[in-house]
Amino acid sequence: MTATLDAPRSKPAPRRTNWEKWGWIYMRASGVVLVVLIFGHLFVNLYAGEGVKAIDFGFVAGKWASPFWQWYDAALLWLALIHGSNGMRTIVNDYSTGPRLNTWLKRAIFVSTVLLILLGTLVIFTFDPCPTGTAADLLPSFCAAR
């Protein structure tokens, strides 16, 4: 019987990043943070005050005039959309077994995620709570036009 040994000092097999594992970890880490962010979001927007009846331009402007709510909502946007998209990727892999459709569905998820994150982030951070030329009664109370 002959034993074969690896040549000494040969490079070990390259270790590649296990993206599937990091996706798994991301679902759980983002989930814990999302519980806090989403419950706060629903409490302030749907439960406190007049609930959904109170939501209009003035309400949003009142929140996004403050960097706190801008960053709060940006974190919500990024964490929730990436969590949801990665979850949808799992589901596509489970049910869409044809290789072509599988690839295209995941591309569609990826492209829509990137576009919506760009759009949402742009909206939050380029937002003007007191746009000129808007009827004064639509504006929040702190605008000079009121």
Place this chain on the structure above:
Amino acid sequence: MSLKSTDSLTPGASGGLPPTQKAGKRFSMPKRPAGTVYRGREGMWSWVLHRITGVAIYFFLLVHILDTALVRVSPEGYNAVMSTYKNPIMGLGELALVAAIGFHALNGLRIILIDFWSVGTRNQRLMFWIVIALWAVLMLGFAPRHLMHIFGG
């Protein structure tokens, strides 16, 4: 390459047999038709609900980012779309959405406990009913107030 969510992340560790048959060997579970992982009871139904609520919330989120983006287009446009969210039918939809998110969030925490807590798996069935109880309390707190906002009380 596309992995199914039931595939093992460590190839090789799984041996040749599918998980159901391996489980059958190790724990002498009742024999099931090979090739299915659907075993019923709390474990399966919590997964079904988690998946359905996840998809529902995802599609709402897509729409919600677009409708909120209207604040950047015109205050009048945003207000016009928001007023459609205030009619009774949408109000019931919002109730269903909060119910879905409430379940997904609480059951998500249960999944995390099953994964990381040493006795999580052993207590998964009990934790499922705790999730349902907490969810019911949450909905009893939210539903009357939301319905009052919607139907004006």
